[in-house]
Amino acid sequence: MPATSTFRSSLIALLALTGITLASAAHADSGRIGFKIFKAGIIVGGSAGSGVLYFHGRQYPLSIGGLSYGFTFGASETRFHGSVSNIRRPSDVAGVYAAGNAGAAVVRGAQAIVLTNQNGAVLTLSGASVGAIVSADLNGLALSVK
Template structure:
């Protein structure tokens, strides 16, 4: 009888502990290819994959820049997405303020945040000819 009583007390504690951990924030791994062209106002798009808790979530990304910008480039970015409670938090509109450039093969990086509190920290090589000092925005949609 004592063993049964202990089981009835201990099992609900484990159930609450493990079920609440599924709502904890996680950090995912992001890989994206982004192609951009600009002359004052720029635009671009691409696709990528978010890896979160062992699952892969393909996504589409589109973006814009406004400010001093000229040229064209292709970026292969990789990094982290933190502050994710569930995969759908990753989708949304991201904004950043930054300055950077690439000349026929440089490195670039960007930090962005969306309305769900997800923070992207991406970096990687660029190919092309581009100079930019602008406000950028990205929209990510899960496929």
């Protein structure tokens, strides 16, 4: 009997936890996002930019800044557009996103990336770069809602 009771209690706890997890994911929403970033550097790079989050029929201005470390040489401008998912309110997109990067752009180049922040927001982005840059680095990007 004690093993059956323990199993039953464990099963009830697991179902309750699963229900809470599914309920919180079910309340998450999505939106669209677009922004441009200017990046430049030699070994250590910096980036800055601005953009807009489109969420529930409203526009929210964004501010973007970041650092990169690794092999970076040159300068570029990249315009990203895509979707943001797993958010409940506009402030969920604010936070720090980290990524590894390897690429080159001479006049034009293309990029695609998926990023996640500490709030669980997921950015699925594609974009085009203009400039002359070669990089193989680690990037940290801080995004804030104005």
